[in-house]
Amino acid sequence: MGLTDNQKRLIQAVSLNDIQAAKKCAIACVAEDATAKNKYFCTKYKAVLESTGCNMMELLQNLKGLLVLEDTSISFREGRYYLSDREAAVFRGITRMRKVNARLMELGIPYVNSTLLYGESGTGKTTFGRYVAYKAELPYCYMNFSGLVDSYMGSTSKNISKAFSYAISNPCVLMLDEIDCISIARSGSGDSSGSGGEMARITISLMQEFDRLPNDVIVIGATNRIDRVDDALLRRFSVKHEVKALSQEEKTAMVKRFLSDVGISFPDEEIATLVAQGNQSLVLNGLIRHIAERISEEIA
Ligand SMILES: Nc1ncnc2c1ncn2[C@@H]1O[C@H](COP(=O)(O)OP(=O)(O)OP(=O)(O)O)[C@@H](O)[C@H]1O
Ligand SMILES: [Mg+2]
Secondary structure, three states: OOOOHHHHHHHHHHHOOOHHHHHHHHHHHHHHOOOOOOHHHHHHHHHHHHOOOOOHHHHHHHOOOOEEEEOHHHHOOHHHOOOOHHHHHHHHHHHHHHHHHHHHHHOOOOOOEEEEEEOOOOOOHHHHHHHHHHHHOOOEEEEEOOOHHHHOOOOHHHHHHHHHHHHHHOOOEEEEEOOHHHHHHHHOOOOOOHHHHHHHHHHHHHHHHHHHOOOOOEEEEEEOOHHHOOHHHHHOOOEEEEOOOOOHHHHHHHHHHHHHHHOOOOOHHHHHHHHOOOOHHHHHHHHHHHHHHHHHHHHO
């Protein structure tokens, strides 16, 4: 049986990323199915489609740039991620807190499972957040504050509220990346007008939203300038963990793990040269270039 007109319109709307049109077509699709075998499915999804709650794709459109939602069960490749013992301990802490928090919730005690990662650039802070979402099997709700100053002044507080509304109604890993960017101006000029004042309002609104989060959200903050993070914001994180660059042995293990996942091997001397290139981010870049060269030689 070929596609119906409604199914064709649905495919078209999804391809154009037009969620509203896609929803209408999906409703039309379930409405036209009168078979007994699909009755439960159609009734359920008609109700879901017609509800006003926001879903991932809608949010993605509304908050483009400030908030990104990622399904890490599809995008994260665990076989290419090296978990050091230090970060494994942090992960265990987050997992334990998740269980404690569920109990606290039953007792009516609000508590946010929040961890701040700080450390040099390229040490894997953002990647660790994705790893946590992947392992916890939760949506990864990513907010990056670095582009805020130029692009989002004015509408930012409203957008932060929207993003947090998502987190309040959907258990997720909420990653607040580069949080130093919203704090600098707050402590900066001290005036209550202009960008300093707007930044102060944004930071305050972020903290207010933070305090409304339910126990089942995992918050991970990240910064490479912890010295610039506002004290009041810093206090909201119950765990503060410095992410350090991997040692030589750890980088070697990371490279071998990556190579084993892609099914390629390099001699130990080549791996040693790669590992000497710097922190894990630089090593991985070098490794990918090396793999590309190998493939290029093979196809030449
Ligand atoms: N432990 C790791 N295993 C595998 N890849 C890693 C690891 N740590 C970092 N990487 C890789 O290094 C790159 C940089 O990592 P990431 O962006 O997470 O660092 P960061 O600490 O958030 O840096 P910045 O402070 O600049 O935002 C990414 O491409 C990531 O895939
Ligand atoms: Mg980062």
